[in-house]
Amino acid sequence: MKTRELTTVAEMLNNIELMRFLYPSFTFEKYEAYLKDMVPHNYKQLAVYENDICVAVTGFWTATKLWSGRYIEIDNFIVHPDHRSKGLGKMMTDYIDxxxxxxxxxxxxxxxxxxxxxxxxxxxxxxxGPKGFHFVKIINEDGLS
Known part of the structure; x- marks a missing residue:
């Protein structure tokens, strides 16, 4: 298994089938539009490859908040069902650490x-561990993945 940090929209688009394990109806166009919005704001992905096939991916970005200072946020942590319980999740969290x-x-x-x-x-x-609640108020159901 090999990890690679993805930093361009083109690299990330190659993993749309893996994203569909989390968001089954995700279209290529929607994924591309979201990535084009996110990448300029420091969004990256960490991908795990087996024989040049992506079998796990997580997004992450670095930002700053007043209460915490600088932090990394993990976003959309996905391991292909055929590759779960092989330590790939730990490999990704260790990398992010x-x-x-x-x-x-x-x-x-x-x-x-x-x-x-x-x-x-x-x-x-x-x-x-949980530190609080992430409250959500849905404004537009159609915009959700």
Whole structure:
């Protein structure tokens, strides 16, 4: 297994089929439009490859908040179902841990849907814990993936 940091829209678009495990109806056009909006704001992806095939990917970006200072946010953590329980998730969180330290971050943050207990267990095992609630007010259902 080999990891690679993806920094361009073109590189990220190659992984749309993997993204569809999380967002089954994701269109190429929507993914491309979102990436074109996100990449200029420091969005990157970490991809894990087996024999040149992407089998896991997570997005991440670095930003600053008043209460926390500099942080990395993990976004859309996906491991292909055929490659789960092989340590790929830990490989990705370990990479992000190192990246956060290198970039002088005070913490790593992420969101996990309330009903995704498998993800909760994984994140607890990696040293993450809930700090608060992420409140959401949906304005446009059609804009959701």
């Amino acid at each position: 190192v990246k956060a330290k290198e970039e002088g971050c005070s913490m790593i943050v992420l969101d996990a849907f309330t009903g995704n207990f498998t993800a909760h267990r994984f994140y607890y095992n990696q040293g993450y």
